[in-house]
Amino acid sequence: xxxxxxxxxxxxxxxxxxxxxxxxxxxxxxxxxxxxxxxxxxxxxxxxxxxxxxxxxxxxxxxxxxxxxxxxxxxxxxxxxxxxxxxxxxxxxxxxxxxxxxxxxxxxxxxxxxxxxxxxxxxxxxxxxxxxxxxxxxxxxxxxxxxxxxxxxxxxxx
Numbered sequence: 001x002x003x004x005x006x007x008x009x010x011x012x013x014x015x016x017x018x019x020x021x022x023x024x025x026x027x028x029x030x031x032x033x034x035x036x037x038x039x040x041x042x043x044x045x046x047x048x049x050x051x052x053x054x055x056x057x058x059x060x061x062x063x064x065x066x067x068x069x070x071x072x073x074x075x076x077x078x079x080x081x082x083x084x085x086x087x088x089x090x091x092x093x094x095x096x097x098x099x100x101x102x103x104x105x106x107x108x109x110x111x112x113x114x115x116x117x118x119x120x121x122x123x124x125x126x127x128x129x130x131x132x133x134x135x136x137x138x139x140x141x142x143x144x145x146x147x148x149x150x151x152x153x154x155x156x157x158x
Contacts, residue, residue: 006054013058014039017095017102018065032057034064049112056109059102060088063095078130085137089145096146107148114150 007027014023024038032041039061044050064070068087074080096103139155142148 006051010041010054010058013055014062014065016062017059017099018062020065023062023065032061034061034068036070039065052105052108052112056105059095059099059105060092063091063102066098067091067094081134082137085134086141088138089141092142093145103146106146107150110142110148111150114154 010025011023014025015021018039022037026038026040028043029040030042032039034040039058041054041057041061044053064087068091072083074083092103092106096106136155139151143151143155
């Protein structure tokens with residue numbers, strides 16, 4: 001993987017999918033997330049899968065900039081997690097309608113994460129009902145709405 005080429009392309013992907021100029025793009029930590037002014041991608045290993053993962057994470061997080069109202073927040077942290085899980089599916093569907101390649105990339109990301117047991121890492125060892133609810137809200141709509149069949153086993157566990 002040529003990190004410099006990938007890293008150079010990320011702001012362009014963010015601008016195109018996210019419909020917003022000037023987003024700060026950072027790479028570090030172990031998760032992807034979006035804030036009103038930035039997108040962070042996790043640090044990834046230097047292998048072939050990383051290009052797909054970076055593109056999928058960027059499509060997803062930039063999709064928040066195109067379709068998510070960052071002002072809408074829930075008062076309770078658990079409510080916010082549920083709201084985000086529902087919003088993830090909504091914005092992934094909209095990004096896929098606008099950019100069909102994004103749907104393909106996201107499908108590949110979930111396939112890879114599922115194959116490596118990294119879908120919602122650590123969730124399946126928890127006995128918490130709250131964790132099971134979050135997993136259900138995150139997986140089941142992705143199976144039903146987005147057709148991400150790789151998540152069927154995970155949605156059945158929730």
